[in-house]
Amino acid sequence: DFLRALDEVHPLFGVSEEDLERAVEGGIIHFSPHIDKILKNGRDFVNQVRSNTTPLLSVLLHGPRGSGKTALAARIAMQSEYPFIRLVRPVDMVGMNEIQKIQHLSKIFTDAYKSPCNALVLDNIELMVDWVPVGPRFSSAVLAAIKGMMENKPPKGRPLLILATTSERTVLQQLQLNFMAQIAVPNVQTQQEIAHIMQDSGAFSAPDVQRAVGEIEQTTGGQRINVGVAKVLLGIQTAMQDEDRPGRFAEVISEAVAENSA
Amino acid sequence: DFLRALDEVHPLFGVSEEDLERAVEGGIIHFSPHIDKILKNGRDFVNQVRSNTTPLLSVLLHGPRGSGKTALAARIAMQSEYPFIRLVRPVDMVGMNEIQKIQHLSKIFTDAYKSPCNALVLDNIELMVDWVPVGPRFSSAVLAAIKGMMENKPPKGRPLLILATTSERTVLQQLQLNFMAQIAVPNVQTQQEIAHIMQDSGAFSAPDVQRAVGEIEQTTGGQRINVGVAKVLLGIQTAMQDEDRPGRFAEVISEAVAENSA
Amino acid sequence: DFLRALDEVHPLFGVSEEDLERAVEGGIIHFSPHIDKILKNGRDFVNQVRSNTTPLLSVLLHGPRGSGKTALAARIAMQSEYPFIRLVRPVDMVGMNEIQKIQHLSKIFTDAYKSPCNALVLDNIELMVDWVPVGPRFSSAVLAAIKGMMENKPPKGRPLLILATTSERTVLQQLQLNFMAQIAVPNVQTQQEIAHIMQDSGAFSAPDVQRAVGEIEQTTGGQRINVGVAKVLLGIQTAMQDEDRPGRFAEVISEAVAENSA
Amino acid sequence: DFLRALDEVHPLFGVSEEDLERAVEGGIIHFSPHIDKILKNGRDFVNQVRSNTTPLLSVLLHGPRGSGKTALAARIAMQSEYPFIRLVRPVDMVGMNEIQKIQHLSKIFTDAYKSPCNALVLDNIELMVDWVPVGPRFSSAVLAAIKGMMENKPPKGRPLLILATTSERTVLQQLQLNFMAQIAVPNVQTQQEIAHIMQDSGAFSAPDVQRAVGEIEQTTGGQRINVGVAKVLLGIQTAMQDEDRPGRFAEVISEAVAENSA
Amino acid sequence: DFLRALDEVHPLFGVSEEDLERAVEGGIIHFSPHIDKILKNGRDFVNQVRSNTTPLLSVLLHGPRGSGKTALAARIAMQSEYPFIRLVRPVDMVGMNEIQKIQHLSKIFTDAYKSPCNALVLDNIELMVDWVPVGPRFSSAVLAAIKGMMENKPPKGRPLLILATTSERTVLQQLQLNFMAQIAVPNVQTQQEIAHIMQDSGAFSAPDVQRAVGEIEQTTGGQRINVGVAKVLLGIQTAMQDEDRPGRFAEVISEAVAENSA
Amino acid sequence: DFLRALDEVHPLFGVSEEDLERAVEGGIIHFSPHIDKILKNGRDFVNQVRSNTTPLLSVLLHGPRGSGKTALAARIAMQSEYPFIRLVRPVDMVGMNEIQKIQHLSKIFTDAYKSPCNALVLDNIELMVDWVPVGPRFSSAVLAAIKGMMENKPPKGRPLLILATTSERTVLQQLQLNFMAQIAVPNVQTQQEIAHIMQDSGAFSAPDVQRAVGEIEQTTGGQRINVGVAKVLLGIQTAMQDEDRPGRFAEVISEAVAENSA
Numbered sequence A, B, C, D, E, F: 001d002f003l004r005a006l007d008e009v010h011p012l013f014g015v016s017e018e019d020l021e022r023a024v025e026g027g028i029i030h031f032s033p034h035i036d037k038i039l040k041n042g043r044d045f046v047n048q049v050r051s052n053t054t055p056l057l058s059v060l061l062h063g064p065r066g067s068g069k070t071a072l073a074a075r076i077a078m079q080s081e082y083p084f085i086r087l088v089r090p091v092d093m094v095g096m097n098e099i100q101k102i103q104h105l106s107k108i109f110t111d112a113y114k115s116p117c118n119a120l121v122l123d124n125i126e127l128m129v130d131w132v133p134v135g136p137r138f139s140s141a142v143l144a145a146i147k148g149m150m151e152n153k154p155p156k157g158r159p160l161l162i163l164a165t166t167s168e169r170t171v172l173q174q175l176q177l178n179f180m181a182q183i184a185v186p187n188v189q190t191q192q193e194i195a196h197i198m199q200d201s202g203a204f205s206a207p208d209v210q211r212a213v214g215e216i217e218q219t220t221g222g223q224r225i226n227v228g229v230a231k232v233l234l235g236i237q238t239a240m241q242d243e244d245r246p247g248r249f250a251e252v253i254s255e256a257v258a259e260n261s262a
């Protein structure tokens, strides 16, 4: 009976407690009121489930690549202080076939039915069903399994909060993978926001921040940034290899601005 | 012989007697005359089968997501007081391959041929064939099996009522999965209906109901609600976390109204 | 050798002698001269094969869903009084994979080569190849097998009559599944025909028949019925649960008329 | 090693010496000069191979369904009096998977490399590759194998004549299944030709022939027949069940004429 | 480990030394300066590899069906007098699945890395990947393997010349199966060229050649021939069965001319 | 457990230390300032990872076929002097199925998590997922695995630099295979650049270089070259077989220019 084989599937790439923490490695910089609102919404959902008002609640964090979805979902989950919290990533299922993936996921859900309060973070949920826009391709078996498990009410007194992230919200709608609530996670949008992050990094003096922002505006011909916080942080790291930090930073961000508006 | 293997397939997620009851966890609120008509129609079909006038009768409950199809089908089945009643859900078949699904279903049908009066609730039947609109994809083997079993006359004196639910009625037509009768389950449509549900919940004072309904009309710019009863009930639960219950409720419902009219 | 495995494939749902009789459970009502002509044509084909003039004859009964194809094919077969008659239904092959279906069918054909006169009824032949219009999908292996077996001349002195039914005649043409002769089975078309069936049922007084037919005309706005005899008989059963039999009957049939003309 | 398994694949439906003879069961009626020309061409190809001028020659007989392709190919092969002649039909491969079909065919070709003069009749070659126009579908593995085997030069002094038949010549072209020579086999086209066949059958008096041909012209509104010889012969058999032979014959043929011109 | 199974895959149809010679069975007739140029180019590539200037060189001979690609590639390979020469044909891989084909090919390449100078003729390379234009279909696994092997530099001092043939050059481009050099092999184009081949055959007198060429021009209404040398040679063989050789030859060639210009 | 089988998958074609060196066999000719800029960018990325500022950095080298991507990626990797460097090529995975490829890749990544500084060169990454534009086809399982592994942060203190090459950048975008940074590798573009390479080869005198460049301009009717450095070097090798080196070189390059502008 292959269902008994459930315990034998081990991920190639480890599932450690570190994972949740590493997802917020860059910290959460409060560069915009959106960030506070997202975290507050998250706390509310955490409470709605903890109070058992709603025994099963699925929430989707959606936004562009690198906008900080995973970090925010991990932070919300960790701050819930539920006895059971688990981050599930596509890489955990590398090397598994469809059946093994379903077993892996169903084991995780079964585990999440055991504590008095449980949270799952399903990271990049579109990749869990192996979504590729070319074709398009996806695993309908894993999709069906996730649908089933996400709608399955947990045992009485074992409420479950599901936090999923995706950069492909419309794809999930087309796949009819539905959520009970949604949270939008936007890119870094304004000069003020990017300046906030630069200052926070401690890698730039105030005049450097000014100069870099000015150069970005000049190069891109506009004030709108629209770059993910992850890319901004990487840009800072790249700039740190360079003697002319603000110049190199402006260069890298300008390229990213151009790419995103293409 | 794989047909002998039939008894060995156990669902990953349990099949308990609770299931039927949990499907009606939110109760049946008689917020509109439609609800009474649906239940009466259901009783008639129950009698038509019990009297053995029609030894095999398949009925489809169709309507938008969250309109209450599963709860109503479960209620009709439970009120039949037939000796054999069974709720079959897609999640029961998570982790099964096509052959195992077919064996699982055929075992259920075989069981449903044994009592002097039998009812099956096939919940979200489009998901049982793994329907996904992208592609589209579906399991033609499971579809063929369901077609065959749904047209197979039960043994003499073992009449069978099949109640299926779907939010994808046209899909079933395209798949040529035919039913002998149909029942439409509409969304909550009018202000009066939503007010009825709010009052029934005991979470709102009469003026609060008035205020919320008014705010919804203002926000959405119209009187039409068109939201499923399930979403309305979840909205109440969310609002209960908030100090301003009617305001938060109006907010949540207005979003749902907008989404459904998009 | 998998061909030796032939005897080991048993259908999940039984193959009993009853099957042919149950297919004509509702009797054959001579509501129109077409019915007589179909039965006469059937008798002629029966004779052509019995006399061994044509050792292999394949005949397709085609028509809308519920028009009575299976009942008529079963009746023709039973009236042939051949020593070997066999009804083959898609449900008999539920749970079999392609290879098992082919083995099942080839065993049936092999059996049908043994008596001095043999008849096979292949019911809903489009479903035997798992036809679904979405895709479209079908089993090309089973299709190829059926093609081969239907063109294979039986051994000398073992003539074989194949009666197949379908509601998807054009599909069979597209699949190049060819028959040597064809019989069309029409719906109940006129008020006179439906009145005939109502009277035959013994469930309506003459004035009731009049009233019902009148109401149908009023509701549908026309005299054309175009509903299968199976649906008409089910309508009578449903109406029998109601105090107002003719009214309820007119309601049910009017809906069916509308649906078929949509 | 699966290639060693070659001898273990036995067809479900027999491969007897009778087969070639049964293919010409209806005889070869010389109803038109085309028939003589086809047979003469066939004899020439037979000689070209026998004389070893051309050690490998593939010839395609193509034409509408029932035009007599199989009968003519079988006749040409039998008249060659080669020491090795073999008829290969799609039904011989029913129940075989792709690998078994390829093994079956490669065994046949290997056998056909052993006599001083060999002929293969590949009947309905488009069905050997499981061609279905819906999709379209076909077995590319079997196709590749047939291509390879048809281009493989036999051992020295073992010339091979391949006679293939098809009613889907353009399909074979699309599949790039190429032949070194081609023979067209037309339908019965003229009144004179159909009259010839009627007379030959001995089932009609001269006036009956006249009457039937006249009625066909009247019903179809033209002199062109365009019906396969197989259908004409079946029409005669059907008519023989009827008291009014010429009338019934005209009826059946007129229908066929209409269907072919649709 | 399936990679150890490498030695166990034996082709159904033999791989003998004869093969290369049989490919040039009809000789190489120098009917046009193109032929000389092709052979000279071939010799140059042979030298470039032998001198180890280029340790890996892949050359594609492309042209219409029957234009002589295989014969020319075989001739170039045989004239190289390299210690290792191997002809690889699609028929050698009949009955192998994708994995076995890849093992077969990788064994051949491994063998071709062992002599101080190696040549492979990959005949009809589009068929090695099971290309069929309907679909289109092809084996992407075999394609990937061939790509990998064709770009893999041989061990030092083991230069390798790959000569591939195809009648589907644009297909190879679409499949991104790239070659380092290319040689075009044209059809017989002019009256002079076809006359050359007829004379060379010794089957026609000079006036016969004249007459045939004249008749072809008359029948086809033009001077352009555009028929492969293989077809011309077959036409001569067919004509030899006939009393009127030039007449029959003109007939056969005219048909081929017409077909190619259709 | 198939994950334990990881060590048993051995590539058909060897993985030797030589591979990285052979990739730069033709050296790196500094024919344009682009080359220097690419190498400098590469050094910067090497340092960014070595300093552990960015513990995971993925860089894509993209450009036309033969533009020198592999040679440059190999050179950057070798110059990093990291303790762990590994070149991964599609040919290393010939003969592996999807699961084996994933195991092979995951073993490589696991190895690359072990040294204090690690670099992987993923050569022709579009071929690792078996991309073929016809269809299009690709292995979504391998794609998903590569995505997962490329986003998986290495263990603390084990920074990893991934250098991938592709000639199908837009394909990777469509497949949503994302990189953190990108480097464009252009073709040889100007007369000056090609002249530089010719001189560097030592195979041409200065006047010969002039003549060849002039002839190319004449033949192609323009000054733009747009040919990959690999093709230019092969052209030199081919020309070396000819008495008229510059003439032959101009011929070969002119053909390449024409082909690329088609």
Ligand SMILES: Nc1ncnc2c1ncn2[C@@H]1O[C@H](COP(=O)(O)OP(=O)(O)OP(=O)(O)O)[C@@H](O)[C@H]1O
Pocket: A023, A024, A025, A026, A027, A028, A029, A030, A031, A035, A064, A065, A066, A067, A068, A069, A070, A071, A072, A124, A165, A167, A229, A230, A233
């Ligand atoms: N306000 C913030 N919100 C989110 N992340 C932040 C914020 N401030 C800093 N970060 C850091 O930015 C990074 C965001 O990357 P993260 O992987 O979460 O983005 P993502 O949207 O999940 O990306 P992807 O689309 O690739 O999954 C993290 O390292 C995080 O610690």
Ligand SMILES: Nc1ncnc2c1ncn2[C@@H]1O[C@H](COP(=O)(O)OP(=O)(O)OP(=O)(O)O)[C@@H](O)[C@H]1O
Pocket: B023, B024, B025, B026, B027, B028, B029, B030, B031, B035, B064, B065, B066, B067, B068, B069, B070, B071, B072, B124, B165, B167, B229, B230, B233
């Ligand atoms: N009149 C009513 N009809 C149906 N359900 C009601 C009614 N009143 C209250 N409910 C409650 O509303 C909820 C309806 O949800 P249910 O799951 O049945 O909807 P559904 O249409 O099956 O949704 P889905 O499309 O997701 O399957 C249940 O919790 C039910 O108890």
Ligand SMILES: Nc1ncnc2c1ncn2[C@@H]1O[C@H](COP(=O)(O)OP(=O)(O)OP(=O)(O)O)[C@@H](O)[C@H]1O
Pocket: C023, C024, C025, C026, C027, C028, C029, C030, C031, C035, C064, C065, C066, C067, C068, C069, C070, C071, C072, C124, C165, C167, C229, C230, C233
């Ligand atoms: N004249 C008649 N012809 C056919 N069936 C009749 C007739 N009179 C009564 N019946 C009854 O009507 C019913 C016809 O149903 P039947 O299943 O044969 O229809 P069908 O066309 O095969 O339907 P389906 O398309 O679903 O296969 C049977 O119960 C049969 O006994």
Ligand SMILES: Nc1ncnc2c1ncn2[C@@H]1O[C@H](COP(=O)(O)OP(=O)(O)OP(=O)(O)O)[C@@H](O)[C@H]1O
Pocket: D023, D024, D025, D026, D027, D028, D029, D030, D031, D035, D064, D065, D066, D067, D068, D069, D070, D071, D072, D124, D165, D167, D229, D230, D233
């Ligand atoms: N001149 C003729 N040519 C061919 N067949 C003839 C001729 N005269 C009589 N017949 C008979 O007609 C029948 C022709 O049927 P046959 O199966 O050969 O046709 P076909 O073209 O192969 O059909 P299909 O397309 O179904 O394969 C045979 O029974 C044959 O004996």
Ligand SMILES: Nc1ncnc2c1ncn2[C@@H]1O[C@H](COP(=O)(O)OP(=O)(O)OP(=O)(O)O)[C@@H](O)[C@H]1O
Pocket: E023, E024, E025, E026, E027, E028, E029, E030, E031, E035, E064, E065, E066, E067, E068, E069, E070, E071, E072, E124, E165, E167, E229, E230, E233
């Ligand atoms: N000048 C020539 N070039 C090539 N073949 C020639 C020439 N003269 C005679 N021949 C003969 O013509 C035949 C050419 O057939 P060959 O199979 O090589 O053609 P092909 O292009 O490979 O055909 P296909 O497209 O079917 O693979 C051979 O028998 C060869 O011996």
Ligand SMILES: Nc1ncnc2c1ncn2[C@@H]1O[C@H](COP(=O)(O)OP(=O)(O)OP(=O)(O)O)[C@@H](O)[C@H]1O
Pocket: F023, F024, F025, F026, F027, F028, F029, F030, F031, F035, F064, F065, F066, F067, F068, F069, F070, F071, F072, F124, F165, F167, F229, F230, F233
């Ligand atoms: N400046 C240079 N840049 C890159 N390669 C160079 C340069 N100068 C000389 N070469 C040589 O040119 C060849 C470039 O071929 P390489 O295989 O790296 O190209 P590629 O772009 O990877 O090709 P492909 O698209 O086929 O993978 C190598 O042999 C390399 O040694």
Ligand SMILES: [Mg+2]
Pocket: A069, A070, A071, A123, A124, A165
């Ligand atoms: Mg993320």
Ligand SMILES: [Mg+2]
Pocket: B069, B070, B071, B123, B124, B165
């Ligand atoms: Mg439901």
Ligand SMILES: [Mg+2]
Pocket: C069, C070, C071, C123, C124, C165
């Ligand atoms: Mg029927």
Ligand SMILES: [Mg+2]
Pocket: D069, D070, D071, D123, D124, D165
């Ligand atoms: Mg035939």
Ligand SMILES: [Mg+2]
Pocket: E069, E070, E071, E123, E124, E165
């Ligand atoms: Mg060839």
Ligand SMILES: [Mg+2]
Pocket: F069, F070, F071, F123, F124, F165
């Ligand atoms: Mg490269």
